[in-house]
Amino acid sequence: MLAFAPLVFPTYGMTLLTEALILGLFAMSLDLMVGYTRLVSFGHAAAYGFGAYACGWLLLHTSLPMLATIPIAALLAGVIAVGVAWVCTQATGVSFSMLTLAFAQLLYAVAYKWTGVTGGSDGLAGIPRRSGPFSLHIFITRNGFYYLVLLVLSGAFLFCRTLVRSPFGAVLRGIRENEAKTLALGYNTRAYKIAVVALSYALGALAGALYAPFAGFANTELLFWLLSGQVLIMVIVGGAGTLIGPMLGAAFFLTVEHQLSNYTEAWALFFGLIFIAFVIFAPEGIWGIIRARFRRRTAVESEYRRGVAGAQ
Amino acid sequence: MDLTAFLVVESLNALSQAALLFFLGVGLTLIFGIMRIVNFAHGTFYMLGAFIGYSAVRFSGSFWLALALAPLAVGIVGALFELGILRRLYRRDESAFLMVTFGLALVLTELIRLGWGSEALQIEPPLTFSGIVFVFDEPFPTYRLFLVSAGILVALTIWLFLERSRLGLLIRATSQNAEMVHALGTDIRLVRSAVFGIGCGLAGLGGVLAAPLVTASIGMAAEMIIDAFVIVIIGGMGSFPGSLLGAVLVAFVQVFGEYYLPDLALAFMYLVMLLVLVVRPGGLLGKEA
């Protein structure tokens, strides 16, 4: 369905849609951690920013084509993320969240100061969309790039969906619901957590790597904690633990940003309030609400929730 | 400047920094001790104190008025938040608290930006303390000395409050066994609102006191919450003396680190946090994990 979008939307709409898809990928990557394993990260912007900077730098300083720099940036992020994950998973709960934030702040500070490589507070500008290999030009244009993003997002979505339905995914859910019990069953939960965090960061970096040639620039805003917060909001409001929910959350966020910012400067404020409201009243998010009306699978969870609520 | 002079001056600097950090950390540790919540918005309350202080000074011309008003206002905001929002979440798991206070941090940050703009703001220290004193022939702002005394004064007051007053006793009892206190007839909810308000108010106090030294700006919040967290982690979650120790340690690391390894100070802090979390998850003075 989304494949036909360029035929329908005007140019401005296409840009918006592409950005929505990129953010959707970013949000979905966080969902693996937050929704499926209950590892709340306050520093996911680190993945996004790193991916953007890495890809941008490669495009500016080497003659590698876009189709190469994007996966390279994501892979690089994934490898580094294993180390970061190892450190962060030393702690649990709030301490874990704080460590992820600390790491993101660290990256932010590095990007700010290392002006030689990152351009400091100005960032990298003029990032080209380089065609290739084999003179493959189709992804350079606005519509072409849109299809690239759509392809990547679809691929990532299929990958994530397979992952959460696999035995590995079942263990993640166990960790989410009762980590002590999962340990007692004989699973090395630390290893699973490191794996999911690294994967999550790699996919987040993939989104960032798409952003760099999309927007043509990369700057420290992409590493700032506000962005980490915004993507967390997208996941929660959209519906954590559903993969689709966060994508909806991203679209919702972007829509609100563009519509409300015409009327008021305080749109971010409203968004924060909406977030708080969702955490309190609708923790299953938009998608969760939609699903609850239609599909049977969620019936188990709502039955549980109703049962628990009734018992209180 | 010879070594002794250098050490003394820098230590005084560190102590004044420690005072500010103490105001930040003690509120967070109190809130955690009583409510088992890590208030992610704590840094934002600190910031709010600075900005309210700025406005109070602009309108009244009196720093002392601002000093009284800002913590009060911030404390009220905190208490209201607890009443309206946090109360609904006590049955949920801890990640709900984390996210709600995070949402609060975002909302407050935006409110501040709307109210005061994104520019950094500066206020003047009060005339009484805007002078200079000579320590070992080096000029040293009296305001910093004022901070150190304020820190000591407040620490003593809090200690007396916790040890001697009725509410303080309730607070200490609640941190150890909330159910028992509830069973004995006290309305736990009031204790919680009070503690959250006081904790935030203390952060606001830190903010307004910090304003003459550090220009108040939007970017402060993230740094501050990490600092606050590190302090509380080092000293032990919920430990009052721990927050004092943590504040002093962090301040010294920051001040001397800034001098010797300016770019690495940030990384060093996180390293310290990491080490403490790994070696003694309960903090240096806290209970065993």
Next chain:
Amino acid sequence: MALLELNELTRHFGGLVAVDHVSMRVEEGEVRAVIGPNGAGKSTLFNLITGVLKPSQGSIGFAGEDIAGLSTPRICQRGIARTFQLTALFPQMTARENVRLAAQAREQRRWQFYGGSGVFTAAGRRADMALGRLGLSAVADRPAGLLSHGDQRLLEVAMALLQEPRLLLLDEPTQGLSLEETGQAVEVLSGLLAEGNMSVLLVEHDMEVVFRLAQRITVLHRGAVIADGLPDEVRLDAVVQTAYLGGFA
């Protein structure tokens, strides 16, 4: 050689000695009850054996190997399974999914991150069998958090069984159960214990359950062993009776 050998096992928390130089041997296939007043150190003992806590002193020998200090998953893989005093389940997953996750742990490719139908089918089959043995087939598709307390306790036992343990640690399995539920649980448990060659360490407060199921009894008091022997011996032991203030003869 005994399956489980505790030698001068000690654990203190600051000034408090929770487990005090406990020495104990459990043979293959033996059902041993560990009893004692509250605070006697029984749960701490279980936590030590399963690697949740590290001993301050002493050793824990399992099948000839000293397992003190190993991580919980490693100990589990060597063949020790436990249930918890406060029911530990995955509340939002169905009973079947709970048990299947336990069964999955024994599968070769349990970490597989794609597909998995092979793993799931094999684990699912074993899960359904376990549910049947414990009389839980009827509630297999209900969320575990909504099962009755008695069914939840049995579900935990099912999960522990699926770990195919050589040593099963049951931490107060009948706690919180009604008289009728306790009777049912005891029926199920005695049936299970009769068929296998599993060793069992059972912590219990309900003496009738203990006398129904246990072959030997170890009595703990303030962290130390004060009696150890056949049920009838222990029942008549004067020291034990004093410790319990009023006895249970």
